[in-house]
Amino acid sequence: MSPTGPYAKGIAKREEILTAALGVIARLGCRKAAIREIAEAAGLSHAGLVHYFGSREALYEQVLRERDERDAAMFDEVEPTFAMYVKLVEHNAxxxxxxxxxxxxxxxxxxxxxxxxxxxxxxxxRIRAALSRAVIVAQRNGEVGPQVQPESVADVIMATTDGLQLQWSLDRSVDMVGRLRELWDGVRRTSWALDPLP
Amino acid sequence: MSPTGPYAKGIAKREEILTAALGVIARLGCRKAAIREIAEAAGLSHAGLVHYFGSREALYEQVLRERDERDAAMFDEVEPTFAMYVKLVEHNAxxxxxxxxxxxxxxxxxxxxxxxxxxxxxxxxRIRAALSRAVIVAQRNGEVGPQVQPESVADVIMATTDGLQLQWSLDRSVDMVGRLRELWDGVRRTSWALDPLP
DNA sequence: GTCTATAAAAGGATAGAC
DNA sequence: GTCTATCCTTTTATAGAC
Structure with missing residues (x-):
């Protein structure tokens, strides 16, 4: 995979297309971002773009897939933690x-x-599994109490992240990381005091 | 607005279109739901539908607007509570x-x-304001502690709701109401114990 | 108020040349 | 690997008759 290998040009062009796609989507949104316009932004014909990806859906899926692969490198090699997860959200912004x-x-x-x-x-x-492990690790540390259901917490963290991204897209002043940290603090406090609520 | 008034037919047809739209969207999703197909499902021509709403965007916005108006009747007349909010989510399912x-x-x-x-x-x-009031009411009751920021909690509840809906759309076994109740229990427990975390 | 008909714009996919 | 050209489908919008 050396940069001077036989596919170097193809790989570089591919990256260029992915980057161009994000630019057009930031400007127009994903529904209005035509494959034609992305091709133009990437400096090639619309047929040329199709040559690389095959379809609009494949292109978009590929962009997200490669993001996940980059993130997974961070998440998979060591034990996952909530702090790492927050870093990813921070980067998203x-x-x-x-x-x-x-x-x-x-x-x-x-x-x-x-x-x-x-x-x-x-x-x-996949993400539920990783976040559940993060909760379990925190429980081993004593940071989070033993009564909490890791998978439930994972679901809520994922949901909150997604929902905050929508709010942030509608209003850039929404503090995604701040809200997420408050949620996590809540989990930590909660989990040591599981006597029945009134 | 009597059902035999001059606009009775128009109003009924309008309702029929809105209902037909939801059916088509449930089956195909909103992106693939063509205004033509919705018209067909509602038993009129596509031009006839346009006569009522003017555009795809206006139709969809109107569906959501009327849902909100129905919900607001419940939320606005008395003091909002989290229990009422959960009822709305329960109904969504x-x-x-x-x-x-x-x-x-x-x-x-x-x-x-x-x-x-x-x-x-x-x-x-609007919803942030209503949920914030719900938190404030709960604080007055002593159900939630005084240290919590109502607007932050409101943002997280909204975000969690939206995110859970996406998860639920991908996998019907996701328990939106259950997760939401756990989140609220967490808020209640958390808010009485705000000494610094380790 | 509803239809038919048509426009006309845009999106996506494909063929074939270079 | 990239372009030009073309095609097919879909989508929305409009005009005008009934």
Missing amino acids: TVPGLVQLFIEYSAEASAPGHPSRDFFVDRYN | TVPGLVQLFIEYSAEASAPGHPSRDFFVDRYN
């Missing part, structure tokens, strides 16, 4: 096109029969 | 088309320049 793509494309893909539906189902399962 | 529309259309509308963007910005402000 610097890539508006990626967030916009995720918001719109995950929503679109949740429809019955969508070609990327399975990708997102798998993705949530 | 019986209307998959409405949830699918909300997921996809709110995502789409968060893009720059979208005609329904302001509708959603206003909507979040």
Whole structure:
């Protein structure tokens, strides 16, 4: 995979297309971002772009897949922690096109029969597993109490993250990281005091 | 507004269109739901539908607007409570088309320049205000401690709700109400113990 | 108020040349 | 690997008859 290898040009062009896609999506949103316009922004014809990805859905799925692979490198090698997760969210706030793509494309893909539906189902399962491990690690540390259900907490953290991204897309002053930290603090406090509520 | 008044037929047809729209969206998703197909499902021509609403965006916004008006009747007349909010979420789970529309259309509308963007910005402000009041009421009752920031909690509850709806759309076994109740229990427990965390 | 018909714009996919 | 050209489908919008 050396940069001077036989596919160097193809790989570079591919990256260029992915970057161009994020730019167009940040500007127009994912629904209005035509494959034609992305091609133009990437400096090639629309047929040329199709040559690389095959379809609009494949292109978008690929952008998100590569983001996940970059993130997974961070998440998989050591024990996952909530602090690492927050770092990813923090980074997202610097890539508006990626967030916009995720918001719109995950929503679109949740429809019955969508070609990327399975990708997102798998993705949530993967992240739930990683976040559950983070909770379990925190429980081993004594940071979080033993009564908490790791998977439930994982689901709520994922949901909050997604919902905050939508709010942030509508209003840039929303503090995603702040809200997420408050949620986590709540989990930590809660879990040591599980006597019945009045 | 009697059912035999001069506009009775128009109003009834209008309702029929809105219901048909939800059916088509539940089946195909909002992106793939063509205005033509909705018209057909409602038993009129596509031009006839346009006569009522003017555009795809206006139709979808109207569906969500009327849902909100029904819900607001419940939320505005008395002091809002978290229990009432959960009832609304519980009801959503019986209307998959409405949830699918909300997921996809709110995502789409968060893009720059979208005609329904302001509708959603206003909507979040409105719901944030109502949920904040619910927290304040709970604080007056002593159900929630005084240290909690009502608006922060409101933002997290809204975000969690939206995110859970997406998860639920991808996997019907997700328990939206259960997760939401756990979150609220967490808020109640948390808020009485705000000494610094380790 | 509803239809038919048509426009006309845009999106996506494909074929074939270079 | 990239372009031009073309095609097919979909989508929305409009005009005008009934």
